[in-house]
Amino acid sequence: MSKCGKLFGIGVGPGDPELLTLKAVRMINEADVVFTAASAKRNYSLALEIARPHMSETAVIKYLSFIMTKDKKATEKAWDENASRIAAVLRDGKSAAFLTLGDPTTYSTFGYILKSLKKVMPDAEVETVPGITSFHAAAARLNRTLVEGEQSLLITSGAYGGDQLQRVGENVESIVMMKAYKNVKQNNAALKAAGFFEKSVAISKCGREGEEIIPDLNELEKRVPNYWTLVLAAK
Known part of the structure; x- marks a missing residue:
């Protein structure tokens, strides 16, 4: 055989x-x-x-x-x-x-x-x-530290409007929100409610042609975000 x-x-x-x-x-x-x-x-x-x-x-x-x-x-x-x-x-x-x-x-x-x-x-x-994730590439592109010391990082999806963030957001210091092209208004509201909005940034098509960095997440509500969009946020 x-x-x-x-x-x-x-x-x-x-x-x-x-x-x-x-x-x-x-x-x-x-x-x-x-x-x-x-x-x-x-x-x-x-x-x-x-x-x-x-x-x-x-x-x-x-x-x-x-x-x-x-x-x-x-x-x-x-x-x-x-x-x-x-x-x-x-x-x-x-x-x-x-x-x-x-x-x-x-x-x-x-x-x-x-x-x-x-x-x-x-x-x-x-x-x-294993491969390098999009959020690690995004953090590197922005020269942004995700966590340090005893801090915690939440990796979640925006596909359902930030539900997971609302449940556990108060227990972490930093957030990665994948699939941030969906439910933008609900996701922004969840980030604001949990105190993450002011130190948030979106990036789409990281490291590829057409890459865009969006420092103001309110801009995402004015258009249809690119499919390859994620958000990095911190308190």
Whole structure:
């Protein structure tokens, strides 16, 4: 019986091609098959574009589409189907890389793939290769310290209007709010209520063409923020 291949969940960083780790470059180059998440409407992946210069000439690219729906059963079915496609490659004895922006363990599609793969192929060998997150890149771009000493950092999502911030905000000194393109007014209100608004800044497309730093979060309420927008805030 032939040996199964191995899956590498690889974080390719926040967008700047120079922020790929040496290990990520090596694993990308060694992969027989490269998987990447892409829109169901078009086969485009920023993560793939970042990794492409380091891919082997013989590597096969496979796009995985993920449906956008609130139907939990349909969503889980789609994840399982994508995991099954990866499992088929591994059972064929080939190594596979799943590319994800930022870090695979932080608000990443890889987390869902990992759960589904454990169902469809419990014995799959998996290695996660960490990547530089967008908020670390943003803090570095702004020369801004996130936490020091005994301070605490909350990493949360703005997708639901700052609910998490309202629950635990008083117990931390600094905040990273991902997905800050959604519910801008509610998120701003939550930041103000928790005392974080005055020392907040938004940045979109950090390290990429079109990068924008927005020091006044009120400006985000006057337009539709770019999808790649996050907020750094402190008391």
